[in-house]
Amino acid sequence: MYKHKLLSYIMLFLITFSIIIPVSTTQAAPLDNVLTTLGASTLSDQSTAAKSSGPLEKLFSFVFDKLLGPILNVFNGKSTTNPTTTQPVVTKPSPTPTAPSTTNGTLKGKVIVVDPGHGGSNPGAVANNTRESDNNLAVGLKLRDKLVQAGAKVIMTRETDRTVAAEGSSLGEELAARVNLAENNHADLFISVHTNENPDTSIIGGMTFYPSGKSSDLALAVQNQLINETGAVDKGTSAATFYVLRNAAMPSILVEMGFISNAAEAALLNQDSYRNKIAQGIMNGIVKYFN
Template identity: 65%
Template structure:
């Protein structure tokens, strides 16, 4: 029995030396891996015919050697720092507050208190340009109402010349009377700016793009700001700005523009002008231009 103990201790020391040497170099082994290695190579299975006394002595020596002496010295328990980040230990994550997704455009308050008249061109018995199953008056009204909502949210006082599919003057009035009725609304409300919204047409269906008109000698900056806003928001072809003598431009005393959003005679542009998402982009572009105008 004594000789058996001496042999076991000698074998243990040899095995410990073989295992501890690489551990000292890497410092990466865990106690579990060392136990597995030693157990697999030295401890006989229950069906191997080994004596239980030898196994018990081995286990006690092994436990004493690693738990009391080698473990504290080599710091191999728990595998060093790597063991402190167990995947079973949840990491507390504090999420950032989510935004509300709202646009900050116009949040500076430059539109607060401004009186803006939005004029959806045509309407009622005068649908304007009609092509590719699209009526100009419908496009004009849809975008104008979206623009109204954006301006109102930014603090502006918005006056619409029409909010339904109708003429502004009494039905049966002349074209001159119809246009004069729109100008009169702007003048009566002492508007800061007047924005007339239209859709274009051309005998050549290949022509497309957005453009903005202004009265000769004034309002060119408003037109430029709005045109730039439209192009940026929609990606429309930029057909630029130009002076014009339209009735609603030459007869209004405040800065005035007439926006031509696109050509209903062009199939692709007509399709876009009927899309709610594109209409929203168009309204956003006009809105951004107006904010930029008042901000400067």
């Protein structure tokens, strides 16, 4: 490597020295012609000013561009690729901001009664160390919060573990008190939340009931979204003659969230995260119904 460097330096010295020594005009012209021929490919790409330069500039351009440049690059172990070549710029998309809830404000002006079934002295179904009334209230409160966030006015038939009618009232009076809350507040919807049971403990799944001859579209919208959110077994929708359904003037449904009689489903119904999914499913169904 050092021999090559020494050789290049000697060549440069000799060329420079030959230029400094006076030469005759007859010798200069042929030298200019030779240099022009050797540097033709490089000079063809230069501007007019460069083409009009004298033999001295052409000589140095040829020596450094054609001879010493490539040699020194090799000696230094560098690539001859133009280091200023522009590389393609890859623009990474900025993180997509979290989209606001699509339900915000969509229920503005709607009056919705949420009815957590049972309560107080009437716990409903009891199995697998779980009370239906507790599950109903927990989901009902979550549903209330989601509906309020969407702009609805929500009326709860109960917000604690109690009966709606005065303690000691008959079952008929208790159910009538729930419907009367909806009627007196001119509710747009009546949503009753319950937990199912069955002597066959292998049965699982969610289902939604509606009054015969009306509200089937509301029931279907809620049922579909409930299953989408929870992944529960889809037991479909069905007409029923429950008191709160047949006596409510507004569209009404009764949602059976799952079977407390099944140990695995009872355990799910006790989980806060699963309760939230149920509430979200019912909420999504209500929004879909109105839209």
